Amino acid sequence: MRATFSRVAAVARAIKSVLNCAGFCGKVGGMLARIHVTLREGVLDPQGKTVHHALNDLGYDEVRGVTIGKYLEIKLDSASKEEAEIRVREMCKQLLANTVIESFRFTLVPTD
Amino acid sequence: MKCGVVVFPGSNCDHDCYHILHHVLNQETHWLWHKEEADLGSFDLVILPGGFSYGDYLRAGAIARFSPVMNSIIHFAENGGTVLGICNGFQILLECGLLPGVLMQNQSGKFICKNVFVRVENSDTVFTRDGGEKNVLEIPIAHHQGSYYIDPRSLRRLESNGQIVFRYCDDGGNISAESNPNGSVGAVAGITNAQKNVMGMMPHPERCADPLWSRTDGQIIFRSLIANSRRRG
Numbered sequence: 001m002r003a004t005f006s007r008v009a010a011v012a013r014a015i016k017s018v019l020n021c022a023g024f025c026g027k028v029g030g031m032l033a034r035i036h037v038t039l040r041e042g043v044l045d046p047q048g049k050t051v052h053h054a055l056n057d058l059g060y061d062e063v064r065g066v067t068i069g070k071y072l073e074i075k076l077d078s079a080s081k082e083e084a085e086i087r088v089r090e091m092c093k094q095l096l097a098n099t100v101i102e103s104f105r106f107t108l109v110p111t112d
Numbered sequence: 113m114k115c116g117v118v119v120f121p122g123s124n125c126d127h128d129c130y131h132i133l134h135h136v137l138n139q140e141t142h143w144l145w146h147k148e149e150a151d152l153g154s155f156d157l158v159i160l161p162g163g164f165s166y167g168d169y170l171r172a173g174a175i176a177r178f179s180p181v182m183n184s185i186i187h188f189a190e191n192g193g194t195v196l197g198i199c200n201g202f203q204i205l206l207e208c209g210l211l212p213g214v215l216m217q218n219q220s221g222k223f224i225c226k227n228v229f230v231r232v233e234n235s236d237t238v239f240t241r242d243g244g245e246k247n248v249l250e251i252p253i254a255h256h257q258g259s260y261y262i263d264p265r266s267l268r269r270l271e272s273n274g275q276i277v278f279r280y281c282d283d284g285g286n287i288s289a290e291s292n293p294n295g296s297v298g299a300v301a302g303i304t305n306a307q308k309n310v311m312g313m314m315p316h317p318e319r320c321a322d323p324l325w326s327r328t329d330g331q332i333i334f335r336s337l338i339a340n341s342r343r344r345g
Contacts, residue, residue: 043261044295046221070170095178098171098207100214101261 030111031078033088037097037104038069072096075111084108113156113341116144118185118201120176125162125198128318133159136322137334146179152188156341160185160201162254162316172215172257173203182208194238194337195310199255202302202312211305211312212270213262218255219295225254227327228293230278230301230315231285237277237304239311242336248285249278249329251315253293258314260296260303267298278302278313 039045045067052066074091078084085108092104117129126143134141144150144158146165152158165176176182182204189195189210197205205211218224232240232247243249262270270276278301282291292299294314302313317330 044216044219044259046217046219050221095174096170098174098214101216 028077028079031076031081031084032109032111033072033074033076033084033106034109035072035074035088035092035096035104035106036069037072037092037102038067040101040103043101069102070096081108081110113139113338114154115139115141116150116152116155116158117141118144118146118158118160118181120146120163120165120179122165122167123161123163123200125200125316125318128316129159129161129198132318132321132330132334137331137338139338144181144184146176146181149180150184152184152193155188155193156344157194157196157337158185158188160195160197160204161318162199162201165200165204168200168257171203171207172200173205173207176200176204177208186210189305189310192307192309194340196239196333196337197310197312198316198318199253199258199314202314203257205310205312210310211303212266213260213303215257215314216259216261217257218259218293223254223256224258224293225252226293227252228301228315229281229283229285229291231281231287233276233279234274234304236274237308237311238337238340239304239333240277240336242339243332246329246332248281248283249315249332250283250320250327251317251330252319253315254319255294255314258296259294260298260300260314262297262300264297267300270300270303271298273306275304275306275308276300276302277304277311278315 047068048066055063097104115133117126119126130141133139203215206214227250230249235243279299280292280301281287287299304311317333320327321330
């Protein structure tokens with residue numbers, strides 16, 4: 001039984017090392033993408049406008065504009081920061097932002 | 113006319129559409145489940161109903177557009193099939209690119225639920241041909257993200273192509289800022305694609321199409337579609 005287990009473990013280690021070598025530019029690691037999606041310049045933002053007025057009403061006369069957007073954190077596995085950047089950009093364009101009215105920006109931080 | 117009504121998780125006007133098509137207008141009507149691709153070759157009409165598909169998470173319609181059934185509907189529409197998107201259905205048609213533009217939060221920031229008037233801007237579509245002389249319809253709206261937006265040049269193109277089908281107006285058919293409930297550019301309430309086989313509209317014709325109710329202007333849209341499918345035989 002123990003022998004079987006160690007054979008299985010050895011095979012698993014071998015597979016893992018092959019995957020890492022062929023590993024499309026290195027070891028797969030954790031990454032955190034912090035994504036902001038906001039309305040593009042010039043697109044009317046009723047929520048932002050309402051909050052802007054509310055702040056002015058509270059006496060914050062220095063407030064010149066408010067933009068409200070979305071903030072997303074995505075945990076992902078990626079072989080490299082470059083690859084993660086390409087994938088996250090794709091995610092933003094395909095689903096997370098409607099680029100007709102929204103723009104997006106993000107940062108990537110390795111997590112382990 | 114063979115009709116399909118799509119059911120997404122969160123659709124809530126699907127039964128109203130089914131009721132009008134099947135019980136009121138006696139048309140063969142089938143449910144189309146969002147998780148399944150469907151062979152729509154034998155269908156005359158597919159309706160994307162109103163509601164809050166996928167909770168309107170992220171943006172209204174943003175997640176529904178990736179449902180398996182949408183692949184079939186896009187294929188159906190690209191082959192000339194007639195598709196009507198109402199409210200959330202309109203939002204999904206914009207998200208998937210079958211129609212141009214976007215629907216944003218109402219300018220007032222409020223959810224608006226009331227009867228409004230719309231002027232028929234193009235009575236020569238499969239969706240509006242049965243209206244006769246009547247060119248102002250009273251149809252309810254119920255939405256939070258119904259403010260239509262498109263860049264000025266594309267709006268002019270929609271206008272010159274006759275793709276704007278409905279505009280918000282008052283009871284006399286006059287268009288003004290007061291008669292525009294949500295701040296849509298050009299007071300747009302409903303548009304078609306360039307081929308005019310796909311229409312999206314924010315007002316709910318299925319909510320004013322049962323003769324038991326006091327208002328039935330919504331029937332014009334369903335009757336136009338039925339008459340059109342008869343003409344095609």
